[in-house]
Amino acid sequence: MTQEISLKTKRYNRWITIVSIVIPVVVALLFGYKIPNAEPLSFLPPIYATTNGITAILLVFAVLAIKNGKRKQHQNLMTTCIILSVLFLVMYVAYHMTSESTKFGGEGILRYVYFFILISHIVLSIIIIPLVLITYSKAYLKDFVAHKKWAKYTFPIWLYVAVTGVVVYLMISPYYVH
Template sequence: MAETVDETKYNKWIKILSVAIPLVVAALFGIKIPNVEPLSFLPPIYATINGITAVLLVLAVIAIKNGKRVLHERLMKACILLSISFLVMYVAYHMTSDSTSYGGEGVMRYLYFFILISHILLSIVIIPLVLITYVRALSKRFDKHRKIAKITFPIWLYVAVTGVVVYLMISPYYVH
């Protein structure tokens, strides 16, 4: 693991990023790049990235429970990079393509919107949680890292899994 870091110097950045990322994503959602071919190939890619993230999160927990700290660290860094990649592709897709409306009816429609809304809200909540959890590991405050990781893990896993579920539910309605 890297040198011990001073956690307090990262707190300002955690707060800034926790607010800025959702605001920038929301702002970019309203921007459409004119005369650009829609990036319609991206949704299955970023859904796959969500699925891989979910698997790696589970493997990371198994690794740390088995005392494999270096493997755990590498898997968690991969999860962070995958989540950043997802976000970039997600924004790029929505800047070049119109949003797809869910076409299901009845109970499935309510279920879809419940999953979608909880996914979106928790994807905002997970930003500071991941950053705080990561910084606590960097600062070698493993007692505090473990405590917040027990909150971060299930939420991040839910966001990753529901990202795949949302894609699977809406994919029949994509216009190609």
């Protein structure tokens, strides 16, 4: 049985590595590609920012659920968070493939704050991919001890990414061209 779990873990780790590399590379490539003559999807930023906000709230509820022994509720909330994160990514890429990037127009210290939040958000959004997949796979394989260890790191980073996604949107929203 232990050998079977070890083989599954190796297989999952291989896929986690592939997905964790492919997603950022594909997003970066698609971010630079504009669909010719496409109608700008300018309605998407508030929707994907809301998706980030909902993800942040559900992450907190998921932690509360597991702390109260509600494993199935925790599992459902975490699965929903993953689905919302994928939807965010699809909308984000679709927006940037049809619209020009919006430049932040703030000045002074606000500009530095914005870019600090934006850069940390982007870097951690790349790092969170393997963390979420590893943490989720540990639960799926019923290795709850390892799941809990990974979740101690995954949760605060994922929460930061979700919250800063909303903050970045709120800071740049006055500069969107409608």
